[in-house]
Amino acid sequence: TQLLEQSPQFLSIQEGENLTVYCNSSSVFSSLQWYRQEPGEGPVLLVTVVTGGEVKKLKRLTFQFGDARKDSSLHITAAQPGDTGLYLCASQPTTDSWGKFQFGAGTQVVVTP
Protein backbone atom coordinates (compact mmCIF):
# COMPACT_ATOMS: atom_id res chain seq x y z
CA THR A 1 0.00 0.00 0.00
CA GLN A 2 1.44 3.32 -1.04
CA LEU A 3 1.64 5.80 1.82
CA LEU A 4 1.90 9.49 1.08
CA GLU A 5 3.84 11.39 3.72
CA GLN A 6 3.58 15.15 3.81
CA SER A 7 5.85 17.48 5.70
CA PRO A 8 5.74 19.66 7.59
CA GLN A 9 2.32 19.19 9.18
CA PHE A 10 2.01 22.88 9.95
CA LEU A 11 3.71 26.00 8.66
CA SER A 12 3.19 29.56 9.85
CA ILE A 13 4.98 32.37 8.03
CA GLN A 14 4.82 36.11 7.46
CA GLU A 15 3.59 37.63 4.25
CA GLY A 16 6.42 37.90 1.72
CA GLU A 17 8.35 34.86 2.95
CA ASN A 18 8.93 31.72 0.91
CA LEU A 19 7.85 28.21 1.87
CA THR A 20 8.19 24.65 0.65
CA VAL A 21 6.04 21.63 1.45
CA TYR A 22 6.89 18.05 0.58
CA CYS A 23 5.12 14.85 -0.41
CA ASN A 24 7.02 11.57 -0.32
CA SER A 25 6.34 7.89 -0.83
CA SER A 26 8.29 4.64 -0.73
CA SER A 27 6.60 3.64 -3.99
CA VAL A 28 6.67 5.16 -7.43
CA PHE A 29 3.85 7.54 -8.33
CA SER A 30 2.11 7.08 -11.65
CA SER A 31 1.15 10.73 -11.35
CA LEU A 32 0.68 13.13 -8.47
CA GLN A 33 -1.84 15.84 -7.81
CA TRP A 34 -1.66 18.83 -5.48
CA TYR A 35 -4.83 20.30 -4.00
CA ARG A 36 -5.56 23.27 -1.77
CA GLN A 37 -8.43 23.23 0.67
CA GLU A 38 -9.87 26.28 2.40
CA PRO A 39 -12.02 26.13 5.56
CA GLY A 40 -15.55 24.91 4.92
CA GLU A 41 -14.84 23.88 1.34
CA GLY A 42 -13.72 20.86 -0.60
CA PRO A 43 -10.19 20.56 -2.02
CA VAL A 44 -9.47 22.26 -5.33
CA LEU A 45 -6.90 20.93 -7.77
CA LEU A 46 -3.79 23.06 -8.25
CA VAL A 47 -1.71 20.90 -10.57
CA THR A 48 -1.02 17.37 -11.81
CA VAL A 49 2.56 16.20 -12.41
CA VAL A 50 3.21 13.12 -14.48
CA THR A 51 6.80 13.00 -15.75
CA GLY A 52 9.83 12.44 -13.51
CA GLY A 53 11.82 15.67 -13.16
CA GLU A 54 8.86 17.75 -14.28
CA VAL A 55 8.56 21.34 -13.04
CA LYS A 56 5.30 23.25 -13.32
CA LYS A 57 4.65 26.85 -12.35
CA LEU A 58 1.35 28.42 -11.40
CA LYS A 59 1.99 32.12 -10.74
CA ARG A 60 3.99 32.14 -7.46
CA LEU A 61 3.66 28.37 -6.96
CA THR A 62 6.31 25.99 -8.31
CA PHE A 63 5.72 22.25 -8.33
CA GLN A 64 8.49 19.71 -8.79
CA PHE A 65 8.24 15.99 -9.41
CA GLY A 66 11.27 13.94 -8.40
CA ASP A 67 13.29 12.17 -11.06
CA ALA A 68 12.40 8.80 -9.54
CA ARG A 69 8.73 9.84 -9.21
CA LYS A 70 8.72 9.07 -5.48
CA ASP A 71 8.63 12.62 -4.21
CA SER A 72 7.21 16.00 -5.02
CA SER A 73 7.45 19.50 -3.62
CA LEU A 74 5.44 22.67 -3.71
CA HIS A 75 7.28 25.97 -3.34
CA ILE A 76 5.50 29.26 -2.79
CA THR A 77 7.42 32.47 -3.44
CA ALA A 78 6.51 35.66 -1.59
CA ALA A 79 3.55 34.10 0.20
CA GLN A 80 0.37 36.11 0.61
CA PRO A 81 -2.50 35.70 3.10
CA GLY A 82 -4.59 34.27 0.27
CA ASP A 83 -2.19 31.30 0.16
CA THR A 84 -3.45 30.20 3.57
CA GLY A 85 -4.99 26.74 3.42
CA LEU A 86 -4.47 23.02 3.71
CA TYR A 87 -2.24 21.66 0.95
CA LEU A 88 -2.82 18.04 0.05
CA CYS A 89 -1.03 15.69 -2.30
CA ALA A 90 -2.87 12.77 -3.87
CA SER A 91 -2.06 9.80 -6.05
CA GLN A 92 -3.11 6.25 -6.69
CA PRO A 93 -1.03 3.11 -6.32
CA THR A 94 0.49 1.99 -9.61
CA THR A 95 -0.06 -1.66 -8.74
CA ASP A 96 -3.64 -1.35 -7.55
CA SER A 97 -6.88 -1.03 -9.45
CA TRP A 98 -7.68 2.34 -10.96
CA GLY A 99 -9.72 4.63 -8.77
CA LYS A 100 -8.25 3.97 -5.31
CA PHE A 101 -6.88 7.42 -4.76
CA GLN A 102 -4.83 8.16 -1.66
CA PHE A 103 -4.27 11.49 -0.02
CA GLY A 104 -1.52 12.66 2.26
CA ALA A 105 -2.44 14.06 5.69
CA GLY A 106 -1.82 17.58 4.43
CA THR A 107 0.26 20.62 5.36
CA GLN A 108 -1.63 23.45 7.02
CA VAL A 109 -0.15 26.76 5.84
CA VAL A 110 -0.94 30.02 7.60
CA VAL A 111 0.32 33.28 6.10
CA THR A 112 -0.09 36.29 8.35
CA PRO A 113 -0.03 39.90 7.09
Place this chain on the structure above:
Amino acid sequence: NAGVTQTPEFQVLKTGQSMTLQCAQDMNHEYMSWYRQDPGMGLRLIHYSVGAGITDQGEVPNGYNVSRSTTEDFPLRLLSAAPSQTSVYFCASSRQGQGNQPQHFGDGTRLSIL
Protein backbone atom coordinates in the same frame (compact mmCIF):
# COMPACT_ATOMS: atom_id res chain seq x y z
CA ASN B 1 -22.79 25.64 -13.01
CA ALA B 2 -23.48 23.41 -9.98
CA GLY B 3 -20.59 20.89 -10.24
CA VAL B 4 -20.79 18.49 -7.27
CA THR B 5 -23.65 19.06 -4.84
CA GLN B 6 -23.78 17.47 -1.40
CA THR B 7 -26.72 17.45 0.98
CA PRO B 8 -27.23 17.98 3.81
CA GLU B 9 -24.53 20.45 4.82
CA PHE B 10 -24.80 19.56 8.51
CA GLN B 11 -26.38 16.63 10.34
CA VAL B 12 -26.54 15.41 13.93
CA LEU B 13 -27.51 11.80 14.56
CA LYS B 14 -27.92 9.58 17.57
CA THR B 15 -25.98 6.34 17.81
CA GLY B 16 -27.79 3.59 15.93
CA GLN B 17 -29.72 5.86 13.58
CA SER B 18 -29.40 5.49 9.84
CA MET B 19 -29.15 8.15 7.18
CA THR B 20 -28.16 8.79 3.59
CA LEU B 21 -25.73 11.46 2.45
CA GLN B 22 -26.61 12.66 -1.01
CA CYS B 23 -24.17 13.50 -3.80
CA ALA B 24 -25.03 14.64 -7.30
CA GLN B 25 -22.86 15.88 -10.18
CA ASP B 26 -23.90 17.49 -13.44
CA MET B 27 -20.65 17.07 -15.38
CA ASN B 28 -21.38 13.57 -16.76
CA HIS B 29 -18.33 12.21 -14.93
CA GLU B 30 -17.86 8.46 -14.89
CA TYR B 31 -15.90 8.34 -11.63
CA MET B 32 -17.39 9.26 -8.26
CA SER B 33 -16.08 8.72 -4.78
CA TRP B 34 -16.69 9.33 -1.09
CA TYR B 35 -14.04 10.41 1.42
CA ARG B 36 -14.05 11.17 5.09
CA GLN B 37 -11.77 13.82 6.54
CA ASP B 38 -10.64 13.68 10.15
CA PRO B 39 -8.16 16.01 11.86
CA GLY B 40 -4.56 15.15 11.02
CA MET B 41 -5.52 12.31 8.67
CA GLY B 42 -6.20 13.95 5.35
CA LEU B 43 -8.90 12.39 3.18
CA ARG B 44 -9.54 8.65 3.35
CA LEU B 45 -11.40 6.87 0.58
CA ILE B 46 -14.59 5.09 1.69
CA HIS B 47 -16.14 3.82 -1.55
CA TYR B 48 -15.84 4.68 -5.20
CA SER B 49 -17.56 4.00 -8.51
CA VAL B 50 -16.19 3.94 -12.05
CA GLY B 51 -19.63 4.03 -13.64
CA ALA B 52 -23.32 3.36 -13.14
CA GLY B 53 -23.87 -0.06 -11.59
CA ILE B 54 -20.21 -0.44 -10.53
CA THR B 55 -18.93 0.24 -7.02
CA ASP B 56 -15.88 -0.83 -5.03
CA GLN B 57 -14.44 -0.43 -1.57
CA GLY B 58 -11.81 2.07 -0.61
CA GLU B 59 -9.59 2.25 2.43
CA VAL B 60 -12.28 2.57 5.14
CA PRO B 61 -15.54 0.99 3.86
CA ASN B 62 -16.87 -0.61 7.05
CA GLY B 63 -20.19 0.81 8.24
CA TYR B 64 -21.01 2.42 4.90
CA ASN B 65 -22.94 1.30 1.82
CA VAL B 66 -23.15 2.86 -1.62
CA SER B 67 -25.00 2.33 -4.87
CA ARG B 68 -24.73 3.95 -8.30
CA SER B 69 -27.97 3.59 -10.24
CA THR B 70 -27.34 6.68 -12.39
CA THR B 71 -24.27 8.54 -13.64
CA GLU B 72 -25.32 11.64 -11.73
CA ASP B 73 -25.99 10.31 -8.22
CA PHE B 74 -23.84 8.46 -5.69
CA PRO B 75 -25.48 8.30 -2.24
CA LEU B 76 -23.62 7.12 0.86
CA ARG B 77 -25.61 5.22 3.49
CA LEU B 78 -24.81 4.84 7.15
CA LEU B 79 -26.79 1.83 8.31
CA SER B 80 -26.27 2.19 12.07
CA ALA B 81 -24.38 5.34 13.00
CA ALA B 82 -21.53 5.13 15.51
CA PRO B 83 -19.63 7.97 17.25
CA SER B 84 -16.50 6.90 15.30
CA GLN B 85 -18.27 8.01 12.14
CA THR B 86 -18.31 11.62 13.29
CA SER B 87 -16.42 13.34 10.49
CA VAL B 88 -16.63 15.60 7.47
CA TYR B 89 -17.65 13.69 4.37
CA PHE B 90 -16.68 14.76 0.86
CA CYS B 91 -17.96 13.49 -2.45
CA ALA B 92 -15.87 13.89 -5.59
CA SER B 93 -16.22 13.19 -9.29
CA SER B 94 -13.89 13.09 -12.27
CA ARG B 95 -13.54 11.81 -15.79
CA GLN B 96 -11.95 8.41 -16.30
CA GLY B 97 -8.18 8.53 -16.54
CA GLN B 98 -4.95 7.15 -15.13
CA GLY B 99 -4.97 9.33 -12.02
CA ASN B 100 -4.32 12.52 -13.95
CA GLN B 101 -7.88 13.75 -14.17
CA PRO B 102 -8.83 16.47 -11.66
CA GLN B 103 -11.25 15.44 -8.97
CA HIS B 104 -14.06 17.91 -8.36
CA PHE B 105 -15.22 18.02 -4.76
CA GLY B 106 -18.43 19.09 -3.11
CA ASP B 107 -18.39 21.35 -0.06
CA GLY B 108 -18.84 18.47 2.35
CA THR B 109 -21.34 17.18 4.90
CA ARG B 110 -20.44 17.75 8.54
CA LEU B 111 -21.79 14.80 10.48
CA SER B 112 -21.89 14.41 14.27
CA ILE B 113 -22.92 11.18 15.95
CA LEU B 114 -23.94 11.50 19.59
